[in-house]
Amino acid sequence: MDQIAAVLLDFPPPGGLADDVQYHAAAHTHSQKVERLMVLPEFREHALQLLDHIHPADHTISHLGLLMAARNVLPQADLLTKITIFLSTFDRRQIRYTGKAFSVVLGWLSSGALFPASVAVNLITTALLRLDPTGSILTSHHVALVQLAYTTDTIEPALPLLEKNIVFYPGAKKIYETRPRCDMELPPAAYVTSEYGMTSPLSSNDVLQYDLLRGLCFIQRRSWRQACEALERVITYPTKDAFSCSKIMVEAHNKWILVGLLHNGKTPTVPATTAAGPQKAYATLGKPYHSIGRAFEQNTAEVLKAEFERLGPQFWGEENNHSLMLLVLQHYQRWQVMNLRHVYTKISLEQVRACTQSAETAAPLATVAEMEALVRQMIDEGMLRGVVERRADGGGPAHLTFVSPDAELSEAAFAHKMLGTARRLRALQPLIKATNERLATSRDYVRFLANQQKKEKEMAGRDYDVSFVNQVEDEDEDLMTGVMMGF
Amino acid sequence: MSHHLLAFFTIMDNQGGIAVTDPPKFDLDLYIQNYKGRTRFDRLFLIARSSVPLCIDALKVAIAEAKRGADTQRYREAVECLRIAAPSEPEAVFDQAWLSNQEAANRIETKRLLTELKGYKNNLIKESIRMGNEDLGKHLESIGDLNAAAEAFSKMRPDVSTSKQFIDVGRHLVRVSVQRCEWAMVSAHLSKMGGSQSQEEEFILQPYIKIAHGIALLGQEKYHEAALSFLAADSAASSSNYNELASANDVAIYGGLLALASMDRSHLQQQVLENPKFRTFLELEPHIRRAIAQFVSGRYSACIAILESYRPDYLLDIYLQKHIQTIYAQIRRKCIVQYMIPFSCVSLDTMNKAFGRPGQPIEDELADMIQSGILQARINTIDKLVTTIGTNPRVQMQEAALKSAEDYERQALDRLRRMGISAADLELKGQKKMGGHPLHGQSELAMEETLG
Numbered sequence: 001m002d003q004i005a006a007v008l009l010d011f012p013p014p015g016g017l018a019d020d021v022q023y024h025a026a027a028h029t030h031s032q033k034v035e036r037l038m039v040l041p042e043f044r045e046h047a048l049q050l051l052d053h054i055h056p057a058d059h060t061i062s063h064l065g066l067l068m069a070a071r072n073v074l075p076q077a078d079l080l081t082k083i084t085i086f087l088s089t090f091d092r093r094q095i096r097y098t099g100k101a102f103s104v105v106l107g108w109l110s111s112g113a114l115f116p117a118s119v120a121v122n123l124i125t126t127a128l129l130r131l132d133p134t135g136s137i138l139t140s141h142h143v144a145l146v147q148l149a150y151t152t153d154t155i156e157p158a159l160p161l162l163e164k165n166i167v168f169y170p171g172a173k174k175i176y177e178t179r180p181r182c183d184m185e186l187p188p189a190a191y192v193t194s195e196y197g198m199t200s201p202l203s204s205n206d207v208l209q210y211d212l213l214r215g216l217c218f219i220q221r222r223s224w225r226q227a228c229e230a231l232e233r234v235i236t237y238p239t240k241d242a243f244s245c246s247k248i249m250v251e252a253h254n255k256w257i258l259v260g261l262l263h264n265g266k267t268p269t270v271p272a273t274t275a276a277g278p279q280k281a282y283a284t285l286g287k288p289y290h291s292i293g294r295a296f297e298q299n300t301a302e303v304l305k306a307e308f309e310r311l312g313p314q315f316w317g318e319e320n321n322h323s324l325m326l327l328v329l330q331h332y333q334r335w336q337v338m339n340l341r342h343v344y345t346k347i348s349l350e351q352v353r354a355c356t357q358s359a360e361t362a363a364p365l366a367t368v369a370e371m372e373a374l375v376r377q378m379i380d381e382g383m384l385r386g387v388v389e390r391r392a393d394g395g396g397p398a399h400l401t402f403v404s405p406d407a408e409l410s411e412a413a414f415a416h417k418m419l420g421t422a423r424r425l426r427a428l429q430p431l432i433k434a435t436n437e438r439l440a441t442s443r444d445y446v447r448f449l450a451n452q453q454k455k456e457k458e459m460a461g462r463d464y465d466v467s468f469v470n471q472v473e474d475e476d477e478d479l480m481t482g483v484m485m486g487f
Numbered sequence: 488m489s490h491h492l493l494a495f496f497t498i499m500d501n502q503g504g505i506a507v508t509d510p511p512k513f514d515l516d517l518y519i520q521n522y523k524g525r526t527r528f529d530r531l532f533l534i535a536r537s538s539v540p541l542c543i544d545a546l547k548v549a550i551a552e553a554k555r556g557a558d559t560q561r562y563r564e565a566v567e568c569l570r571i572a573a574p575s576e577p578e579a580v581f582d583q584a585w586l587s588n589q590e591a592a593n594r595i596e597t598k599r600l601l602t603e604l605k606g607y608k609n610n611l612i613k614e615s616i617r618m619g620n621e622d623l624g625k626h627l628e629s630i631g632d633l634n635a636a637a638e639a640f641s642k643m644r645p646d647v648s649t650s651k652q653f654i655d656v657g658r659h660l661v662r663v664s665v666q667r668c669e670w671a672m673v674s675a676h677l678s679k680m681g682g683s684q685s686q687e688e689e690f691i692l693q694p695y696i697k698i699a700h701g702i703a704l705l706g707q708e709k710y711h712e713a714a715l716s717f718l719a720a721d722s723a724a725s726s727s728n729y730n731e732l733a734s735a736n737d738v739a740i741y742g743g744l745l746a747l748a749s750m751d752r753s754h755l756q757q758q759v760l761e762n763p764k765f766r767t768f769l770e771l772e773p774h775i776r777r778a779i780a781q782f783v784s785g786r787y788s789a790c791i792a793i794l795e796s797y798r799p800d801y802l803l804d805i806y807l808q809k810h811i812q813t814i815y816a817q818i819r820r821k822c823i824v825q826y827m828i829p830f831s832c833v834s835l836d837t838m839n840k841a842f843g844r845p846g847q848p849i850e851d852e853l854a855d856m857i858q859s860g861i862l863q864a865r866i867n868t869i870d871k872l873v874t875t876i877g878t879n880p881r882v883q884m885q886e887a888a889l890k891s892a893e894d895y896e897r898q899a900l901d902r903l904r905r906m907g908i909s910a911a912d913l914e915l916k917g918q919k920k921m922g923g924h925p926l927h928g929q930s931e932l933a934m935e936e937t938l939g
Contacts, residue, residue: 167903171911189907204913238905240916249915273901275915343857346869391869399869414885421892428899435906442910 001046007033008054008062012094023093024180027061031097034065044069056086060094064101071108080115083108087127095131096181100197102131103141110144117152121145125161131198132188135164136431139192139199142166143206146213155217162214163226167431168192169207170199187434208234208248215252215259219324224263231256235282236273245281251320253282257289258324265335267293288315292328301332301357308359332359334378341386341402348399349375349388368397375400492542495572499536505808509799510540515548521726521734525628525666526805528552528561534803535568541803543573550578558631559589593630600626617646624659637663654680654692661699662731670706673699694720695729698738702806705741710814711749717742718758722767733806739768740801743775744794747782748817752825756783787822788841794818823853824862827875835871 011030017023037043047069056063067082074082083105095102106127109120124145129135142161149158168189177190192198211233218227234252239245253270260268267290270282288311295304308316308329316322336356340347353364353371365371378384385403409417439445496506515534519527528549535545546569553562563586569579604619624639640659647653657680664672677700680692697720704713717738726735733741746759759765759779769776774793781790794815801807807814823842827833838849853873856862864875908914 165900165904166907167900168907169911169913171913202911202913204908204915207908207913233904236901238908238914240914244915246915273905277915339858343854343866344868345865345874346867348868351868409882409885414888417889418892421889421896425892425896425899428896428903431903432899435903435910438910439906 001042001049004037004043004046005050005053007037008050008059008066011059011061020180020183023182027094027097027182031061034061034098038065038069044073048073051082056082057089057091060086060091061098064090064095064098064105068101068104083114084119084123087123088130090127090130092130093182093184096191096196102127103197103199106141107144110141110148112148112152117148118154118157121149121152121154122157124148125158128161132192134188134431135161136166137168137170137188137192138166138202138207138210139170140202140206141199143202143210143213146210146217150213150217150220153220155220158217162217166210167435170194170202187430187437189434189438204237205246205248208237208246208252211237212248212252215255219255219259224259227259228256228263228268231259232271235278236271237275237278239275239277241277242275243277243280244275245278249278250281250285253278253286254289254319255321255324257286257293258321258328261293261296261328261335262331265331265338266297292325296328296332296335301359301362304329304332304359305362329359333357333365333374334383337375337378338384341384344402345404346399346401348397350397352400372398489573491574492539492572495542495568496539498571505537505802506539507537507799507802508539511538511800511803512797513800515541515544519548521736522730523727524662524731525556525558526731528556528558528565529666530805532561532565532568533805533808535565537808538799538803543569543576546572547576547578554582554585557589557593557626557629559586559593560631562586596626597623597630613646613648617643617648617652620646621655621659628659628663633663633667637667650685650688654688658695665699665702665732668706670703673703673706677703690721691724691728694722694724694738695732697721698729699732701738701741701745702732705745705806705810708810708813710745710810710817714742714745714749715758718746718762718765720768721764723764735768736771737804737806739765739772739775740804741807743769743772743779744801744807744814744818747779747790747794748814748821752783755779782818782822782825785825787826791819791822791842820856820861823856827862827864827873830875831877832872832874835866835873838873 010033011026012023013026017026047066051063051066051070051074054063054066063086067086070082071079087105106124108114109124112120114120115123124141128139128141128145145158146162149155149162155162168187170189170193177186179186179190181191181196194201211230215227215230215234218224218230231252234249235256237246237249257267260266270279274282288307291307292304295307298304308325313322316325333356337352340352340355349368349371352375353368355364357364365374372388375384375386375388379386379388387401387403388398389401390398500506515531519531522530531545531549531552535542535549538545546565549565550562550569553565563581566579566581569576573579600619600623604616604623607615607619620639620643624636624643627633627636627639637660640656640663643652643656643659647656657676660676661673661680664670664676677696680696697716701713701716701720704710704716720738720742722735722738742765743759746755750758759769760776760783774797778790778793781787781793798811798815801811804811819842823838826838826841835850838853842852843849850866850868853862853864853866857864857866863878864873866873
């Protein structure tokens with residue numbers, strides 16, 4: 001046992017290591033040693049005792065090895081505590097050398113058997129953000145996490161991770177990285193790979209599903225803007241050819257139209273970056289949704305209600321959009337009230353009642369009190385900027401005063417906002433650098449660049465040809481008109 | 488209104504026609520004298536079907552007009568109308584003898600012209616073939632077979648030899664197309680007519696082309712272009728050049744109204760009131776001139792009042808009838824917009840006094856205008872005020888700057904993501920490679936199932 005303990009405590013050495021290269025070599029050997037130890041029966045026997053002496057933050061690799069070995073012998077409560085402590089304190093550098101074991105532990109959590117969902121979601125989120133603080137690379141754990149969060153409706157603890165912008169994907173292509181894995185400046189794509197066991201390989205389906213589920217999570221939270229953005233990522237997913245389209249994309253598109261109606265009060269337009277195949281599919285398969293969109297933009301609710309009822313609750317149920325559709329119906333009148341702010345500064349609630357319609361009944365609300373309740377609710381939710389007022393003398397009917405939002409910003413406030421954007425853009429720099437490096441080492445890209453340069457050279461020669469052909473054509477036309485005139 | 492007349496207008500109403508109950512300001516006989524050719528009957532018949540006070544008179548004149556010509560179908564239609572509107576009138580009885588005589592004569596004439604043309608074609612004499620086609624076309628037009636007439640006229644084109652003939656072909660085709668309301672064709676034929684003519688021909692042709700083009704553009708609802716075309720017509724040439732389409736008075740009305748609907752004040756002043764060519768036309772219709780002058784000098788309600796008093800007249804015009812509603816609405820909206828310009832805040836009462844119509848509060852109209860973006864203002868229905876909102880360039884600049892910064896950020900992220908996907912070789916592609924990935928065709932099938 002002492003022998004085992006000696007090996008486990010061997011790394012990292014108390015004095016630390018001189019540079020990254022040495023650290024890399026030592027960490028690599030150590031993780032291999034631990035792996036070899038793990039198969040020994042003695043190791044498993046002593047794991048329980050050793051676990052208390054090997055601190056997870058100092059000896060992450062060793063501790064994780066012990067944890068794996070002790071999984072089946074440790075009492076449940078202790079195991080849970082140990083896992084929790086480990087996941088929230090592990091050393092960010094060492095963890096890069098023990099990806100496989102790390103993945104296994106995360107797998108225990110996302111299977112939902114060990115912890116209650118809320119704790120599991122919380123822990124996975126913390127662990128993944130500790131592994132990659134930029135949150136810019138997708139792993140199979142992300143996909144499992146979002147699934148767990150959505151199905152168990154524990155979205156809130158996962159939000160810090162879900163709100164990150166993913167730009168890297170673990171891929172089949174090898175990345176040429178000369179720096180050692182322990183370099184803290186490395187982009188996450190260099191150490192979070194399937195090769196190191198940090199994630200299992202992903203397919204495009206997984207990527208699509210991740211963003212779709214993210215969208216669904218945001219819908220659940222009524223965060224329309226974020227939902228729109230997440231679904232848009234699915235819709236604009238790049239394709240290799242001009243006809244492929246996934247069913248997930250169509251599903252996302254349909255939901256995206258409904259969410260767009262809720263968010264902006266009008267049908268969103270498909271982004272220009274959408275590939276040709278999906279665009280065609282959206283146009284044909286999204287027809288019922290497009291007609292809902294058109295109906296939503298009309299001045300009376302009748303068409304919307306009729307369109308909703310024509311397709312029937314069964315259709316919406318099968319499409320998994322029934323509750324979303326009910327929200328759209330409910331929001332129709334709200335957007336009508338919102339649009340009044342473009343026309344009126346003050347308007348009596350009676351007038352609001354008369355000129356807006358509920359899409360649920362296709363008729364105006366029955367009483368002013370109901371209208372007032374709706375308007376107050378909109379104001380409380382922050383959707384509408386305005387106040388419900390009565391005349392100063394206390395008499396007369398209540399009226400709604402819109403607060404104009406387009407007041408001029410002060411120079412300082414404006415500068416502050418611009419600065420914020422600039423800061424966010426600057427934060428992208430490491431990502432851009434990483435992408436750039438990745439591209440520079442990609443054979444395809446280099447070939448493409450070479451071709452491009454060659455083409456440019458050729459174009460210089462061809463320009464003459466084109467102008468010459470044009471000239472000939474012009475002359476041709478002139479000849480023809482000459483003949484016509486002679487007639 | 489007699490019950491016969493009522494029955495007649497009920498039918499017209501069901502057919503989507505417009506019934507004008509107010510008497511127009513013109514005299515029917517004097518009005519129709521301004522025109523020649525087939526447009527006379529068309530105009531009379533339109534007045535008969537639209538104007539309640541003039542219905543019977545116009546029908547009688549129209550029947551007489553039809554009897555002078557060879558188009559038996561027109562005669563039938565007119566008499567049919569009169570039989571419903573006023574069955575006791577002597578003209579309401581079919582002149583069967585004239586009808587059968589005329590129809591027989593038409594048939595013989597068509598046959599004769601066709602055989603003649605065939606003969607010319609066999610002899611291969613270009614000039615005769617052209618004349619043969621022209622005669623046939625004219626005859627077919629006179630008996631109302633416009634389709635065949637257009638065909639015959641267009642067959643003249645290969646055999647024209649002088650520029651006069653060239654112009655004649657164009658005129659024939661334009662006239663027929665106008666009667667068939669094929670506005671795009673009118674423009675096409677007109678554009679072929681321009682070209683090498685002598686000074687004198689050009690002088691005669693210019694107003695014809697401009698006016699016909701104006702009518703075609705009006706038919707296509709391109710009001711501003713139409714106005715410019717009418718305004719460019721030269722008034723020096725006699726109206727006999729173009730009265731198969733419109734009279735000089737019409738040119739003043741069309742040009743004036745359309746300019747009023749589509750131009751701003753300074754342009755109206757420069758291009759209409761100070762336009763020496765158009766002035767002669769305007770002198771024929773002084774009230775149009777007055778309405779424009781009122782608009783330019785800012786007396787909008789006076790302008791609207793003048794136009795409203797002439798509304799029945801314009802509703803009886805063959806080309807204007809369909810558009811008068813839109814044109815008037817545009818002018819009215821422009822008046823309201825112009826009226827608001829000098830103010831930052833106007834009370835609804837004042838607006839009602841200036842533009843109000845009985846039973847129609849201005850508020851709804853203003854709300855419509857604001858909604859469609861014509862008027863930049865907000866209504867305060869509690870204090871009964873309309874406030875205009877000036878555009879604040881600073882706010883616009885700030886919004887634009889923030890938006891472009893945001894867009895830039897989003898695009899940067901999106902591109903990084905795309906490169907990431909591509910680097911990981913994760914783009915969506917054919918089924919074989921991805922294994923079990925639902926493809927376009929498959930998903931469509933699945934969707935159809937759920938839809939069914």
